[in-house]
Amino acid sequence: GAGVSQTPSNKVTEKGKYVELRCDPISGHTALYWYRQSLGQGPEFLIYFQGTGAADDSGLPNDRFFAVRPEGSVSTLKIQRTERGDSAVYLCASSLIGGGTRSTDTQYFGPGTRLTVL
Amino acid sequence: EDKVVQSPLSLVVHEGDTVTLNCSYEVTNFRSLLWYKQEKKAPTFLFMLTSSGIEKKSGRLSSILDKKELSSILNITATQTGDSAIYLCAVFTYLYNQGGKLIFGQGTELSVKP
Structure with a gap:
């Protein structure tokens, strides 16, 4: 289909390692958002892109997190x-x-990447 | 601080029952309120509400926004086991110099028993 896709669907890594999570938006959509959802909670905003630029990165928890488009x-x-x-x-x-x-x-969501850090 | 609160947090009903899920919000720069259904991982869009008092309907689901009370309800009639999911309420806020984002409630977990 033509929905939002994300890869990988699951990622297991060790503490201290570097990871990259990819998002492919719906074709033609100029706005792209990242959210993080912990168990039992609603999604929390991380960053918003309008085109190539990050219009709002106020939700990134610290400087270990970075996103590009x-x-x-x-x-x-x-x-x-x-x-x-x-x-x-x-x-x-x-x-x-x-x-x-x-x-x-309306924002349309991808299936998400489940990240597990051991 | 902007916040969205949903109630109840969980609900167990039997097939055929009618349920009402609640969402209240305190946010600045409100633009719209959205409801999503989440099974497994991806939230799927149900409704977007911008005007107070106008009901949106899709099959057995309906929703309405009350901007005076800063709240919304989602109704599901004649529930089916396939309605079992987490229902998320979110408010879209927008600032001219920052853009927009969704602020989510913690969700209501609905379980429909046969």
Whole structure:
């Protein structure tokens, strides 16, 4: 289908390692979002891209987390020196325009990557 | 601090029952309220509400927003086992110089028994 895709679906790593999580948004969607969902909680915002630029990265927990979207389509979330507390499901969403001064649009989510840090 | 609160946190019903899920919010720069259904991992979109008092309906599901009370409800009639899932309420907030994001509640876990 033409939905949001994320790879890998599961990632197990050891404490201290580096990981990359990939998101492929719906074709033509200019806005892309990353969220993190811990067990029993709702998703929490990490970062929002409008095109190639990160318009809001206020949700990134610390400087070990970084995300890029170099061509305005695929995005990669990068986590350095992983810690056990980083274990969660990382969700990516995309929307057509991301909202504006008078508008809003629907975010569609991918299946997520379940990250487990041992 | 912006927050979205859902109640109840969990609910067990029998097939055929009608359920009402609640969502209240305190956020700045409100643009819309969205409901998602989450089975396994991916939240799937149900409704987006922007105007107060206008019911949105899809089959056995319906939802309405009350901007005066800063709340929304999601109704499911004649529940089926396939309705078992976590239902997430989220508010989309937007700032001109930052863009938008969804603020989620903690979810209501619905279990429908045969």
